[in-house]
Amino acid sequence: MDKNILHKTLVHEYGQPQVFFRDTTLDTIISTKYQSGIFLREPTFCDATYKLGGLLGNQRFYIISTNAHYIDKALSHSKWGLCIWKPNTHFKVIGRIDQAGKTQITLLEVPEILLPFFQSSQSAYIEELFVHQAHEHFVQALELPILPELDSIEWRQRVAHPLGMDKNGIFFPIMQPDSD
Numbered sequence: 001m002d003k004n005i006l007h008k009t010l011v012h013e014y015g016q017p018q019v020f021f022r023d024t025t026l027d028t029i030i031s032t033k034y035q036s037g038i039f040l041r042e043p044t045f046c047d048a049t050y051k052l053g054g055l056l057g058n059q060r061f062y063i064i065s066t067n068a069h070y071i072d073k074a075l076s077h078s079k080w081g082l083c084i085w086k087p088n089t090h091f092k093v094i095g096r097i098d099q100a101g102k103t104q105i106t107l108l109e110v111p112e113i114l115l116p117f118f119q120s121s122q123s124a125y126i127e128e129l130f131v132h133q134a135h136e137h138f139v140q141a142l143e144l145p146i147l148p149e150l151d152s153i154e155w156r157q158r159v160a161h162p163l164g165m166d167k168n169g170i171f172f173p174i175m176q177p178d179s180d
Contacts (some may be wrong), residue, residue, distance in 0.1 A: 015066035017130070019137065020048040020083055022159045023150075025057035030162050030169050034105045039115070040091045040164025041172045047158045049081040052137065053147035055102050056156065060141070061163055062134045063091070065109035079149040085109065090174060091164065092118050095131035097138050104141075106134040107163070115174070 048063055050070070068083040075082060095106035108130060110118045117123055165171045 017064045017066050018050065018068065019052075019133075020050055020063040020065060020068055021052060022046075022048040022061040022063060022163070023056035024059050024061075024156075024159050024162070026059045026162055030165070031059055031103055031105075033165070033169060033171070034093050034096060036093055036095060038093045038171070039110070039119070039174050040093070040107070041174050042085065042087070042089050042091065042163050043172055044087055046085040046089060046163060048083050049150060050083055051081040051147055051150065052141060052144070053150065054144040055141055056146055056150060058102055060102070060104045060138070062095075062104050062106045062137065063109065064107065064130050064134075067109060067111070080155060081149075090115060092127075094127040095134055097135060099138070100142055102138075102142065104134065104138040106131055 048061070048068070050068075065085065067089070068085060070083050072078045072080055072082040090110045090112060091107040092110050093105060094108050095104075097104045097106075108118070108127065161167075162169075
């Protein structure tokens with residue numbers, strides 16, 4: 001399929017992807033498990049922000065998605081820019097950058113029905129576009145100050161755990177779409 005047609009079709013069917021950020025501090029053993037090509041399933045609600053600032057910890061999850069739910073206005077902490085994903089959301093690791101003692105893991109949210117497509121090589125073009133954008137944002141973020149509204153114990157606790165794995169560093173199994 002032509003790359004431009006593929007991109008337009010995906011945007012038409014699933015919407016224009018947005019970028020979200022989830023900063024945390026992870027142990028190196030956990031962090032190194034996130035390698036390009038790995039699929040994750042987060043069994044809980046996943047929190048992130050749409051606000052770009054300096055990194056709060058040694059690790060940033062850079063999340064590309066069309067399905068985040070903006071709920072910051074429903075909470076008393078509307079300054080966070082809080083967005084969530086429903087439990088059992090799937091993500092694909094499409095990039096990783098290590099620079100200046102910081103790491104950014106680029107995650108693409110993958111609707112369950114599109115898992116087979118993103119498990120194939122057909123998705124490489126789209127993933128390359130996102131990885132390039134993620135790299136630019138990472139370099140920019142290294143120079144930005146930490147956002148004071150996110151520099152709180154409460155926010156850090158919300159985003160402390162790694163995505164898609166248990167406390168022992170084991171990835172949760174991927175749920176495959178039904179093949180009727």
